[in-house]
Amino acid sequence: MKYKKLRGLSLQVIPFTEIEKLSISERVKKVLNLVLSNKIVIIHGRLRAEEEARLIEDTMALVDHVKNFKGIELAVIEPDLKDKGVFEKFKHGLAKRLVGDSEALTVVGPSSIVKEIKRDPRKIELFLS
């Protein structure tokens, strides 16, 4: 079987501590700057719902203005707490409030490189172009 060689695939991991003090605009700008330089960004933590919405809005504004930029693929994977006890859920909720949702992972990549991110509760699969 012939495999297509991947060239120039670059992953950038952002620890939550690096973005926790940034404003919404700064966080989104940081992520989009990396995506525009063709990097797949992995944030240790998750953006808030309004930040995700802002990320989509700003992405759309960029699609309109940046040549060959078609958008992003975005996915968040979180620990599955469905079968966990009340104490585990409480612990997770408390940690979430204190240090952000740092147990989650957010993956953002340019759609020109990441064709699709398939997500179900337990895993993320990245399909590259």
Add this chain to the structure above:
Amino acid sequence: MLRILRDFSKRMLRSLFGKKESIKIGFYGPPNAGKTSLANRICKDWTGEDIGVVSRVPHETRHVQFKEKVEIKHKGKSLIFKLIDTPGIATKIDYENFLHYGIKKGEAKKRAKEATQGIIESIQWLDDMNAVVIVLDASENPYSQVNITIIGNLVARKIPVLIVANKIDLKKAEVKKVESAFPEYDVIGISAKEGINIEEFYEALFRLAKKV
């Protein structure tokens, strides 16, 4: 507690003075899930008119479109809605995808540009809704980040949500999968195109309106 009191007094005032305000219901979801088909079905049922054009090409709705004062009657009750049909929300737009539908390059580029603006418009309208019907294609994977982002934003704004798993007439449709993806929400399986389960949808819509 405060919220319960506020909702109770709102309902009391409404019933005392018989004042019928329009409830603003937004139709949100990914492109091609059938938001306009459902909005059209409701508008046709109660006003005899459509709200917008339906197409198999994604991003047919590229501007927010609405129908004012749609009076819906169900089981002896009547409510007035303002129906707001929004462009599908996506994280990427590639004009080349439109070429597969036989659209010419120039037109496809124009459509893509309008679609990006439509998505921004949809997100900006979130704040104006009293309640939202999220329309999903029941034959597609419900675990898409766009769906989760939309719901997350509605929860953050305390806007009541009803999830519609549309296109149950398709063989691949799995309402159960949508239900298990969003266990905290009311999920109704329908086919807006074929008119399947529409009465159950109205029932759920009235339950949703109660939460406003």
